Amino acid sequence: MHHPNSAIERISLPIDVGGVGILDIHRLHQSQIKALRQYFHEKSTNHALFRAVCQADTKSTPLKLSDIEYDPEDNRFSTQSQIQRWKQKELHGSHAHHLLHENTDTEASNLYLRGTLFAETVGFIGAIQDRVMNTRNYQKYILKNKNIVDKCRRCGSPNETIEHIICGCETLAPMDYTQRHNNVARIIHQQLAKNF
Template identity: 30%
Template structure:
């Protein structure tokens, strides 16, 4: 008869893990991403980013909605009466709202973040096909680059037979050797909005 007995330390670790997951605030981020993203890959930056303890703690606090926003001050600390965002004056000013939900930041901060991610993808594609890579990661790529292997289009508007609102994908790769085109459209949603954004991209091309 085989019986496995857990060490007291293992039991304590399991109990602690279960406890923080169930907490309404500290377990919120984990619950949001648990079903839409790989947990191990999501937390790879903890081992690879080389951040200081204070920076890492600040990012983790933001992920757990634990920064002192106006919503926290109004609903948790009760130090103010109005929880609304100081920019748009509409939705409660939570971390989630500031990071990905404020209409006043959509055309500036959110767009800059989106483009920075798209440029990383673009640079890797250019390297793969032997095309010239922009010298700086901050440079806006040219609309069209081309060689004998491929043509890469950046933020290029297409004329279509059927009218489409979204006719300007971030990147289009035209592989001349394989005679195929790949459309790449980048999205940087909040973790809780991954499924919603994926549905939008598929349903409204």
């Protein structure tokens, strides 16, 4: 599931680079055109009918068989160009920069996308990574709501951002952060106990 405010580039990016992995109709269309062009051109060397079809197709079909130099690949829809557009976004792109950094294990970082989490949970994780959760900072600076005071609802400190909520709120630190830490430590302890 994709959060409505998350980066749209993530929808058709493969899972192994942090995308949702939904098939892109443009890429499928291009690959079919490329495969059909290759098929017709290979057959035209041995069969007169295919040769005649290739000569007759002067932009009358999407294959454009008479144009030998025509490349149906549209770079706007390539994985690399989508990643670049995602990285260029000021808000959404920060996760892409961290994820695609040379010291980041991208495969391990995206392992949760292949797991058994509910689609809605994966969508919320993507929204958090893209920093589009409805925090006061998001409301004030992204949605441009002038009536919002950008202070944390729990501790009152300035800038209620995702980062602040996850690891910087003084009110949440004594309870929720400790509980989260203990839950992770419990899982690690259980796995170690199984193995040793």
